[in-house]
Amino acid sequence: MGGKPVRVGEKIMIELEDLATGGDAVGRIDGFVIFISGGIPGEKVKVEITQVKKSYGRAKISEVVKRSAERVQPSCQEDEDCGGCQISYLDYQAQLKYKRKIVKDTIERIAKLREIKVNPVEGMENPFFYRNKAQFPLAKQGEEVITGFYALGTHQLIELDDCQIQHPLINRVVREAIDLIEEHQVSIYNEQQHQGLLRHLVVRVGVCTNQAMLIFVTKEREFSAGMEIATELLERIPELVSINQNINPEQTNVVLGRRTEQLVGQDHIIDYIGPIKYKISPLAFFQVNTLQAKVLYDQVVEYAQLSGTERVLDAYCGVGSIALYLARFAKEVWGIEVVGEAIEAAQENAQINGIDNCQFEIGKVRNVLPRLQQELKPEVIVVDPPRKGCHQEVLATFAELEPERIVYVSCDPASLARDLKCLTEVGYRVEEIQPVDMFPQTFHIENVALIKKQ
Template sequence: MTKQQAPVAKNEYYDVTFTDLTHDGLGVAKVDGFPLFVKHALPGERAKVKVIKVKKGYGYGRLMELYEPSPDRVEPPCPVYRQCGGCQLQHLSYEGQLKAKEKQVKEVLARIGKLEGVTVHPVIGMKNPWRYRNKAQVPVGEREGGLVAGFYKERSHEIIDMDACLIQQEANDVVVQTVKRIAERYGIPPYDEATHKGVLRHIVARYGTATGEVMVVLVTRTERLPHEQEIVRAIVRDIPNVKSIVQNVNPERTNVIFGAKTRVLWGSEFITDRIGDIQFAISARSFYQVNPEQTKVLYDKALEYAELTGSETVMDAYCGIGTISLFLARKAKHVYGVEIVPEAIEDAKRNAELNGIRNVTFEVGAAEDVIPRWYQEGIRADCLVVDPPRKGCDASLLETIIAMKPPRVVYVSCNPATLARDLRILEDGGYETIEVQPVDMFPHTAHVECVAKIRLR
């Protein structure tokens, strides 16, 4: 279908009925079989839409008038929801969100994975799906001479100034507002992307949900932070439970948040938090799950699927700072964790020490290189756990798993589409997918995590 043949035209209006949601939370309607994707629309709704963009096989529309709302539609409680790009589903009831995520997982497993008859359980949601994020990373800018700090407007670099984010821990809101006020008081110029001038680029807040400890990170363009001592004293005075104040220097023209250099301005280099009864040390740049309450649910399910009795050797590919490895180590004979990021492995070793867990071995490297070497050294996995990034498992790691045939594989996934693709490869290599448990780690967003239980046929 070429652009000329599309049955819709830009800036024209159409009456449509929405039939589905995309994986990123857009409503889907069809005009003569031609898909239109529309923000803030829900399945079952009838509406008038304006076409704002026409691509080769699909288009984008804007919701102009709702004739028939979905019974699952709710009023978003966040005042900046329609401008901010942080959440996609606040206009859908929480029950509706969980149903939509379950449907997404089922459809993707069938369409991409060609997996028939696999049990997909209902999504495990949160009792209170608000105020769950333990980390805020907020860009700083200037408007009418005053400092603004908030999230970017969707698909733009315009900062939406906000006092509170309803999916952030309240302690993080306090950090952002307090630091903004202190920086303004001492005339700290915000970073300007266009001119590459100014000092303060981002305010990052981290909060230990179980411990109440707070970390404040000031990301600056310059090594020198003007009024450093006064700013530190003011933060210590005004922010409850602050344990760590850190400066990170990022002098580059980039939209990456952190630079290579980090120094402690006051207090500790780390704060601590717990998931279950395992303690974690978290530094400014540590990777750590942003929703510890649901992380425990996810890892408990991974532990259940691993079926450990205490005599097993487990391998954890993509082990990060050792979160899953340490959970598994208490029920296994020995856990071997591998991760390509050297700083994460340093954190993993520190976390093992912090918890007195000795039956773990952590190594830096690519899983597809390290795991075959372990096998050559005579180490055999009774269970292999993978928790890859959004792009899924490296193809050569999947080949390694198929060649080495561990009896059980547990796949923790943050992207149902790449999970489905990888499960298909494992199925073709002699494995069977037994069941999949989705977990809602990020309420009010379109993301869903899954744990899959896989056995060698």
């Protein structure tokens, strides 16, 4: 065992102490940390050790001996196997409590900021059926075509056609599509052999407009039954207004390829966040939880404290969703984004909303910012970077621009903590953090931080 108190296959009793980032419960045997999926702090459980590493082990629960009052029966039958919902066995109010604790603990551990106010998490009234986008891998099971989601950490497909966190229209589109795929005997992609045609179904829904988009992801461009299936789907589902084909010939885990072609219907769907209308194309980024996106953006507005005279910089602006939402409260908004198609979408979305005080620049933030520095002195910077956070040069340039306030939107507490630490070292202080639950039943948590110049 090399001095470790447990070995793989051993069955032990353990008391659970905490919940870690990632949703696993934490217990200790002689000080050695064991991560246990599906556990709740305060429970006593019998587990089987599945993995032993240098500084920690992993285990799976075989029996809950002392049960927490926070444990509930998940509404999904595939909860234990599917990798989509990691904490659906937790009462929703308990989910919010532990997510806040994870944010607070992460900020204290990484940023060493112990006095930061972390507000209670803004949760959902109904924490189910909220996702407006889903990507479904396909497989053959005998003669039957199945779809669902991969078991956690594997490529083993768990069949599921009624997901409890997807918008109901997504589930309906997928069921009808599978029927027609089987009827037309379309060949299904096998990732081990890199053979077969149809790889994934991607469905997007405009929650406020009840419009749906379907994307067939194929290995080859030739999809002889595609037009017929697409036409029949439009007849079966009136809400389905856009059907496209995405071609991905690569042997890869990446779902979408670079090329998308319209099959039938229009090339986009429409959705709203608050009063702002967004045109969503097949590859466009859009917040996956439309209702909570409004809660998130309203929090950005509150922290930005705009009076109508300010110039705002939106770094990593994507399709301009936050920039356009802020525009009515500001004098001028500048957005920077590296993806050309996103900038085009941002400009188009500005146009359809009649917004004329937004400017968008294409390029990497760390390259564009120094160029803009001469003409742009923003009073407020809003930043919503990728999961890995901001580049160090970007944070340094923020400090040089000397905005009065920085509003930092983050989907990863660890990268947020690292960047907050950097900003506190260059003359800024963190006032407070507001977590927003964009992903109920999962361990993910979005945060909005208000940072002010010292």
